[in-house]
Amino acid sequence: MIAFMIRRLFQALIVIFIISVIGFAIKQSVGDPVRELTGISVSEEERDEFREKLGLNDPWFVQYGRFFGDAIQGDLGTSFFYKRPATEVILEKAPATLELVLVSSLIILFFSVPLGVFSAIKPDSLFSRALMGSSIVGVSIPVFLTAIMMVYLFSIKLGWLPSFGRGELVMLGGWGTGLLTVDGWLHILMPSIALSSIMLPLFIRLIRSEMMEVLESEYIKYAWAKGLSHRRVWFVHAFKNTLLPVITVGGVQLGVTIAFTILTETVFQWQGLGFMFMEAVERSDAPLLVAYLMFVGIVMVGVNTIVDLIYGLVNPTIRIAGVK
Amino acid sequence: MNRLDKFRESFLWYSFKRDKVAIASLIVLMVLFLAAIFAPLIAPYNPYDPEMIDIMNSEIPPAWEEEGVAEFLLGTDSQGRDMLSTMIYGMRISIIIGLGAVALQAILGVLIGLFAGYHGGRLDAFFMRAADVQLSFSYLMVAIFMSAILQAVVGVAKFGEIAIPFLVLVIGLSQWPQYARTVRASVLAERKKEYVEAARVAGFTSSRIILDQIFPNTLSPILVLSTIQVANAVMSEAALSFLGLGMPIDRPSLGSLINSGFELIFSGAWWITALPGLLLVILVLSINMLGDFLRDVFNPKLYKG
Numbered sequence: 001m002i003a004f005m006i007r008r009l010f011q012a013l014i015v016i017f018i019i020s021v022i023g024f025a026i027k028q029s030v031g032d033p034v035r036e037l038t039g040i041s042v043s044e045e046e047r048d049e050f051r052e053k054l055g056l057n058d059p060w061f062v063q064y065g066r067f068f069g070d071a072i073q074g075d076l077g078t079s080f081f082y083k084r085p086a087t088e089v090i091l092e093k094a095p096a097t098l099e100l101v102l103v104s105s106l107i108i109l110f111f112s113v114p115l116g117v118f119s120a121i122k123p124d125s126l127f128s129r130a131l132m133g134s135s136i137v138g139v140s141i142p143v144f145l146t147a148i149m150m151v152y153l154f155s156i157k158l159g160w161l162p163s164f165g166r167g168e169l170v171m172l173g174g175w176g177t178g179l180l181t182v183d184g185w186l187h188i189l190m191p192s193i194a195l196s197s198i199m200l201p202l203f204i205r206l207i208r209s210e211m212m213e214v215l216e217s218e219y220i221k222y223a224w225a226k227g228l229s230h231r232r233v234w235f236v237h238a239f240k241n242t243l244l245p246v247i248t249v250g251g252v253q254l255g256v257t258i259a260f261t262i263l264t265e266t267v268f269q270w271q272g273l274g275f276m277f278m279e280a281v282e283r284s285d286a287p288l289l290v291a292y293l294m295f296v297g298i299v300m301v302g303v304n305t306i307v308d309l310i311y312g313l314v315n316p317t318i319r320i321a322g323v324k
Numbered sequence: 325m326n327r328l329d330k331f332r333e334s335f336l337w338y339s340f341k342r343d344k345v346a347i348a349s350l351i352v353l354m355v356l357f358l359a360a361i362f363a364p365l366i367a368p369y370n371p372y373d374p375e376m377i378d379i380m381n382s383e384i385p386p387a388w389e390e391e392g393v394a395e396f397l398l399g400t401d402s403q404g405r406d407m408l409s410t411m412i413y414g415m416r417i418s419i420i421i422g423l424g425a426v427a428l429q430a431i432l433g434v435l436i437g438l439f440a441g442y443h444g445g446r447l448d449a450f451f452m453r454a455a456d457v458q459l460s461f462s463y464l465m466v467a468i469f470m471s472a473i474l475q476a477v478v479g480v481a482k483f484g485e486i487a488i489p490f491l492v493l494v495i496g497l498s499q500w501p502q503y504a505r506t507v508r509a510s511v512l513a514e515r516k517k518e519y520v521e522a523a524r525v526a527g528f529t530s531s532r533i534i535l536d537q538i539f540p541n542t543l544s545p546i547l548v549l550s551t552i553q554v555a556n557a558v559m560s561e562a563a564l565s566f567l568g569l570g571m572p573i574d575r576p577s578l579g580s581l582i583n584s585g586f587e588l589i590f591s592g593a594w595w596i597t598a599l600p601g602l603l604l605v606i607l608v609l610s611i612n613m614l615g616d617f618l619r620d621v622f623n624p625k626l627y628k629g
Contacts (some may be wrong), residue, residue, distance in 0.1 A: 015457050029477050136616060140609040142559055144566050145582065145601045152589055152598075163590075255462035262468060263563055267586070278567060281472040289476065293469060297461075304460045 004312050012305045019297035024067045024288040044307035053277040064199050077287030095175045096272035097261050103192040108199050116207025121234055135201035143260050147194035164269040193269045195260055206249055211242045251307030255300050339621050346617035349610040356607055360416040366407035385417050386595050399595045417577040421491045423559040428496030433503020438534050443509030455501035466498040467560055471569040482497050484572035491570055495560050510542040544622040551615035555608045562604055578604045
């Protein structure tokens with residue numbers, strides 16, 4: 001187990017290293033920091049001097065070394081637009097995105113488990129078939145379209161829900177949360193439903209197919225033969241083993257969810273990381289772009305590593321298979 | 325027995341005849357593809373021709389609405405272009421990018437999957453780790469990053485000119501791991517079979533064994549995956565264009581049309597967003613339905629997630 005853990009952590013470090021190289025390459029090729037910092041009314045000599053002072057004439061590996069050293073200490077440069085450290089901007093925007101992901105994960109969890117399990121144990125019922133039919137429709141509708149249609153219906157036509165922003169926030173330390181006010185909940189409702197709309201059908205189908213596979217297995221037949229109650233076989237024996245693959249896929253889907261936050265936040269002008277990222281793209285704000293890339297990369301590698309480690313703990317075969 | 329007869333007696337044709345959903349999706353898909361191919365003949369206007377666009381005609385609702393005109397069946401967009409024509413041309417771009425991206429990722433993924441799976445070793449380990457990492461970031465994320473960075477590097481105006489080949493490249497590069505994994509899995513199963521051993525004993529070179537002997541046996545999972553991937557590629561293109569990282573508005577795809585309409589939805593002009601959106605959903609849905617049908621028929625073990 002320890003060998004497995006070390007190998008997995010080593011891999012994570014390599015990936016983070018590669019991400020940092022990519023981030024550095026972007027920083028080198030997007031925008032000119034001297035122009036961004038000095039403006040246009042500065043003479044050529046002064047610029048050259050400034051360039052020398054910033055160390056932009058050093059060989060690239062020296063510059064990379066400086067970039068990496070700063071990055072480890074949490075310094076990812078200064079945003080051209082905000083004129084503040086990029087890390088600070090990221091940390092300020094992160095709670096909005098995290099809350100969005102959290103609420104939509106809860107929605108996915110609350111609906112996918114009962115619906116998936118039901119359609120697995122009663123696959124021929126009318127409800128299950130309708131569910132499977134509508135789930136393929138669900139995965140075919142892009143997130144941003146769901147979001148726009150919701151805005152049109154609930155905000156413009158009916159006027160029930162606000163169409164943009166986060167509403168009233170309560171500051172808890174540095175964390176501005178919208179989850180403590182009614183207004184905040186009204187604002188988060190539509191974005192989180194939109195965000196979960198693409199993942200929910202996927203998870204229902206996944207839980208259903210895993211559960212059906214488990215229900216075919218020998219030990220479930222044995223459980224039936226023992227005369228256990230339906231409820232016990234379904235929820236205690238079968239459901240437990242359904243969860244395992246769902247955890248791994250859940251980890252992988254986090255990346256997808258973050259990608260979709262960019263779309264959702266753009267529609268609802270949700271002041272989170274995705275919205276900030278798109279603004280940074282429009283403004284060619286390279287330090288902020290790189291900071292976002294590094295932040296998302298580290299979060300993703302972290303979560304995937306943890307998921308893999310948990311998976312290794314609960315499923316010993318993966319550890320043995322991993323040994324070469 | 326010629327090929328047509330062989331096809332008529334196949335299990336694929338047998339199941340297809342009995343599946344109403346599959347027949348319906350194929351018909352819808354054929355209609356959409358034909359409309360895309362013959363767009364210049366079918367579309368009532370040419371949305372790329374500035375002569376035919378009059379800004380005075382902008383934001384006219386569809387013909388069945390009160391202020392609609394019979395001239396523009398589905399209304400016009402913010403620049404005065406006929407919605408129906410613009411949508412047909414937009415779908416054409418979406419389909420071109422979708423098919424191009426899938427062709428690229430299939431070539432990349434299949435070659436990597438075949439050779440890595442057959443030879444194993446370091447090369448295999450390297451590509452599979454790369455695939456893992458890329459999948460953990462999700463193809464959409466990778467595509468968004470790649471286009472955002474390229475757009476920042478070359479500038480928006482220049483980006484518009486190279487948008488189609490660029491989107492093909494971005495979506496193709498972001499989705500190859502699915503192919504590589506699926507193909508590799510079937511190569512690993514095939515490699516141990518006797519016919520491969522026989523070929524090896526007969527002294528065939530390894531690339532001949534891979535391409536002539538093993539490759540044909542991996543075709544059915546590739547076919548199933550390809551259908552789903554076309555749907556994915558079309559969706560990715562729409563997402564990128566919606567974010568303003570894809571097709572420019574003077575040559576809109578369905579995604580950029582939806583994006584241009586979104587700004588106007590608050591003033592009540594729902595059709596500029598909703599109609600291309602509906603077309604996109606119909607296109608993706610019919611491809612997905614067909615993919616589902618093929619998966620049921622061939623039942624290959626596809627990589628989950």
